[in-house]
Amino acid sequence: DVKVTQSSRYLVKRTGEKVFLECVQDMDHENMFWYRQDPGLGLRLIYFSYDVKMKEKGDIPEGYSVSREKKERFSLILESASTNQTSMYLCASTRTPMGFSYEQYFGPGTRLTVT
Amino acid sequence: GQQLNQSPQSMFIQEGEDVSMNCTSSSIFNTWLWYKQEPGEGPVLLIALYKAGELTSNGRLTAQFGITRKDSFLNISASIPSDVGIYFCAGSRGNEKLTFGTGTRLTIIP
Numbered sequence: 001d002v003k004v005t006q007s008s009r010y011l012v013k014r015t016g017e018k019v020f021l022e023c024v025q026d027m028d029h030e031n032m033f034w035y036r037q038d039p040g041l042g043l044r045l046i047y048f049s050y051d052v053k054m055k056e057k058g059d060i061p062e063g064y065s066v067s068r069e070k071k072e073r074f075s076l077i078l079e080s081a082s083t084n085q086t087s088m089y090l091c092a093s094t095r096t097p098m099g100f101s102y103e104q105y106f107g108p109g110t111r112l113t114v115t
Numbered sequence: 116g117q118q119l120n121q122s123p124q125s126m127f128i129q130e131g132e133d134v135s136m137n138c139t140s141s142s143i144f145n146t147w148l149w150y151k152q153e154p155g156e157g158p159v160l161l162i163a164l165y166k167a168g169e170l171t172s173n174g175r176l177t178a179q180f181g182i183t184r185k186d187s188f189l190n191i192s193a194s195i196p197s198d199v200g201i202y203f204c205a206g207s208r209g210n211e212k213l214t215f216g217t218g219t220r221l222t223i224i225p
């Protein structure tokens with residue numbers, strides 16, 4: 001079975017803190033994605049990565065950065081957390097090569113609250 | 116970004132009833148996916164569809180890839196309490212991104 005894990009289920013941080021969200025997949029997937037999910041807005045893509053050290057901006061990259069130093073790990077970084085970044089963050093991965101995606105497998109999510 | 120239109124937004128049904136929901140778009144997709152999300156969890160992939168007209172089943176779930184490639188349908192037969200959750204459709208145009216539906220929240224009345 002595909003397994004995507006996220007480092008924390010719940011996280012509370014203060015405004016201005018640097019926040020790291022970690023995602024690990026154990027299926028040797030090439031593509032990895034970070035989304036945020038908010039009521040009424042659905043899932044919005046923040047960043048994705050085709051391969052190690054490669055990254056592409058999604059629909060809402062502002063205020064975020066990412067790091068992919070190893071194939072199995074994709075980190076989302078909030079450089080200076082703000083209250084409008086309070087959300088559910090979901091990581092996903094797919095097994096297909098660059099340029100085509102389907103069957104994204106999701107982690108359990110991290111519910112981040114910024115106070 | 117764009118979202119796919121899902122209907123209904125919510126459903127209240129009794130255990131044992133069948134459920135139907137659909138997802139529509141103004142543009143064509145090459146792949147349709149259906150996910151289920153339970154409270155506090157990430158979406159779980161239920162069914163993937165790759166060809167127009169394709170009908171695929173997964174247990175009591177059946178999904179269809181619309182012939183126009185602009186819609187997809189999900190049916191759940193003989194619903195049970197563990198079917199409760201939010202069902203999302205998602206479409207791919209053959210690139211790296213998925214476009215997600217707005218979700219259908221399913222509630223089962225005891």
